[in-house]
Amino acid sequence: MSKLLYDNLVRMSRSFMLKMCLLFFIAVPAIHIILSKNNPRVTEYGSINIEGLFFIPMVFSVLAGTFLAHDYLQNTIRNKLIVGHTRTNIYISNLLCISAYLFIMVILYEAVAMGIGIPVINDKSLDGDIITKNMLFVIPMLISISSITVFLGMTLKSNAGTMALFMFFYASMAFGIFAIDPEMSYDWIKEVAKWLPSAQLMMLNNAQVVDEPVLKIVYAAIVTAATTGGGLVLFKKADLK
Template sequence: MVSLLKVDLYRLRKDKTPLIGVLLSAGLLILTLGIFGIIKLISSVSDLEGIEMLLSPKRNYIQGFQMGSNAGLVALIIMAVFTARDFTQNTLRLKIINGHSRTKIYFSTLLTNLLYGVVVILGYSIITLLITTAIFGYGKAFDSKEFLSLLAATGMSLLYVILFTSVVTAVSLKAQRMGSSIGLSIAIVVGEGFLSSLLFMIPTFNPDFPEWISRSFQVLPSIGMMMLVNEGFTGRTAWIMIISTVVLIAVTITLSLLSFKKSDIK
């Protein structure tokens, strides 16, 4: 599979589309930082607490991993395009003719998408963290405990990225067409995010809502990310997010691989 992975990475490097994705992410980063700067300039003293929360470097760092906006959405589209092109450019047929198994093809595609997605999203988040910290301050003492907390949050956020990269890869291998791959991937990611936002707000509007039900909502990836942003790294939230995300990743990869093995190459 190593040789196949090298070929996919070479295609990724030579293709201009991933570069466009990086440039778009950089543009979104500049735009976001510009908006933050404007908000900081026009905000009044009475708005200070809310503004500090909005401009919190750690908060924005974690939010940078979300796949439904900014660099995450750009990476999602590029991954869908890259995967679908294996079908539209007949690259997949050539791989099979050259003796590569579908299992190796699947994992090579998944790893290539993961590499691109992680580099773009992690890079976006780290740059956001560094620049917002330099301009607005970190907001609290950055000691060893805070560093470990940030490191743990990064690990859990990367699990979230891995999950949705697996989903995008699965959808694109099933759809086999660029437009369908992009549309379905965006619909799933944005739809899950929208549903999670609605469920996340239920306890706020209904204080008597059973806690065990609201806790069960945390198995949804985006709710886990929102809990991470709002409540920080806590044992219960962390374990629910880790276990549920790992299970979802395993299920997604298994079902996607089985589907890909049985699919007809158009």
């Protein structure tokens, strides 16, 4: 599996889409901070930092979806099977690669947000303890997002997977928005939002530690296990051309 993972990491690093994503995740927080500096109502950079994470899955899904679809559209997945790699190893190596780059995107985003945000906006009221706990909470959410991405990408086996990913994360972001809207009184929306990792990211802020973290981490673990297990089963049975 290490050979497959190495090849995935190298090919992803050379992709044009990755370069666009990196540019995006550097430019967006930087521009946001610069534009916010002269706005007297902005007293904290928090809106750029942890609260900006919610859109990352949507943008990242385009990169991940095209990367996963590539192997099917150009039939290069054959090369991996013909030389004796198991389907499990192929699936897991894709999952690890997607997870690694998702974490890189988030770290890059946070580095820019904090690196520029703190000196430019200089908010001294931020609680490092809250930020740290919320950032740790993000880790299982990101793993869950990766597993959903690989499940949809490798099940749909085409650029339709990319579209499905984007739509899924857009929809789950909407659940997150409705869940935090005080005028939205539907409890079922809040319950559904607890299961959706990108909706959970929507609910993060720097003022308080996330609500019911253990329950949401358990939900994320269940989603990760279900999508990874289900994806493996479907991939192992799939007739590939």
